[in-house]
Amino acid sequence: MALKYVKTALLLCSLLVATQSAAALWTINYPKPLDDSDARAEYPIALLKLALDKTGVNYELLPSDRILLSSKALRQLRENREVNVVWSMTDSQREKDLLPIRIPIAKGLIGLRVFVINVDREAEFARVSSKNELMNFTPLQGEEWPDTKILQANGFNVATVPNFKDAYSLLLQNKGDFFPRSVIEVSAELEGRSASLKLEPDMALYYPTAMYYFVNKSNPTLARLIETGLNRAIEDGSFEALFKSSNEAILEELDIKNRRIYTLDNPLLPPETPLADERLWYVIEQ
Incomplete structure (x- = not known):
């Protein structure tokens, strides 16, 4: 009989703990x-x-x-x-x-990058016809961002800044050629900024991340x-x-x-990244 009471008490305690947890x-x-x-x-x-x-x-x-x-x-x-x-x-x-x-x-769009540029440089970017030519330009990126190392590993000479706001300030001063920003970030960031900054209309970079x-x-x-x-x-x-x-x-x-998308390698991508699960990634249709 005592054992029965013990079991009942334990059951009640378990139910109480589960209820409290929920x-x-x-x-x-x-x-x-x-x-x-x-x-x-x-x-x-x-x-x-x-x-x-x-x-x-x-x-x-x-x-x-x-x-x-x-x-x-x-x-x-x-x-x-x-x-x-x-x-x-x-x-x-x-x-x-x-x-x-x-x-x-x-879904991987953080690695799809369009370029914010100074309007004074628009004609220069319009003449770019290959990834190698684009590498003659200096991108701006954050000091501690993974993007900086990815761009450097692909041959870009990157100018770094403490945070993204500083990159926009340097672009206005032509102390950097372009600021690659994710497609999920750039539109919101450009709202209300100087008319001297604009999106380059034809190119993009992509790296798996x-x-x-x-x-x-x-x-x-x-x-x-x-x-x-x-x-x-x-x-x-x-x-x-x-x-x-x-x-x-x-x-x-x-x-x-309709953009020309230049693909870069990402040596920082961890091997556990679930690249094989197609449900998790956006497919760029061109």
């Missing part, structure tokens, strides 16, 4: 964007919310107390401070320092939670629907189908 509030902090109008953050936040909704957990999704640009946000995440999830382009070092959720949230959600290595439970939600969204089509509604109009506006 009701627990997950507080998830992401890097605060530059301002409320920073459209570059809208899609990653919307997709993260979609993934969390798919899991059924009780959560609150909040920005950090202060603005955190990419490099600072990754450092804070590595130190388990201020944020517990960051979205960023991957490389081997970041995957050593942090825990990646290997589902490319932008992925933008992932990253969490601290001590937080595998959160990683599994986000991964589960993303996979459910992929399976039911809601991931693809959000991706298209957020990006298709931009790709049409940038006329990607």
Whole structure:
């Protein structure tokens, strides 16, 4: 009889723990964007919310107390401070320092780059007819960005800046020839900027890479939670629907189908990148 009571008590305890776990509030902090109008953050936040909704957990999704640009946000995440999830382009070092959720949230578009140039240089770029000729121009990139090493590995002489805002300032001063920006970033960034800056209309660069959600290595439970939600969204089509509604109009506006796209190697691409899963990548039709 005593054994029966013990078993009953254990069962009740298990049910209580499960109920409390389901009701627990997950507080998830992401890097605060530059301002409320920073459209570059809208899609990653919307997709993260979609993934969390798919899991059924009780959560609150909040920005950090202060603005955190990419490099600072990754450092804070590595130190388990201020944020517990960051979205960023991957490389081997970041995957050593942090825990990646290997589902490319932008389906590889982070590696499709169009060029912001100074209008004074438009005629020079119009004469470019090959990748080798393009390599005579100096691209601007961030000091700690994986893109810098990728461009350098492919033969470009890269000028580096502390953050992306400085690159735009240097372009205005002709202290750099072009600023390759991802197709998912550039339109939002150019809004309200000087009329002396414009998009080069005919070319693009592409290198295989992925933008992932990253969490601290001590937080595998959160990683599994986000991964589960993303996979459910992929399976039911809601991931693809959000991706298209957020990006298709931009790709049409940038006329990607009619650009000359020069492909680069990416020596920083980790071998675990899920390149073979066709569901996870955008196919450029030309």
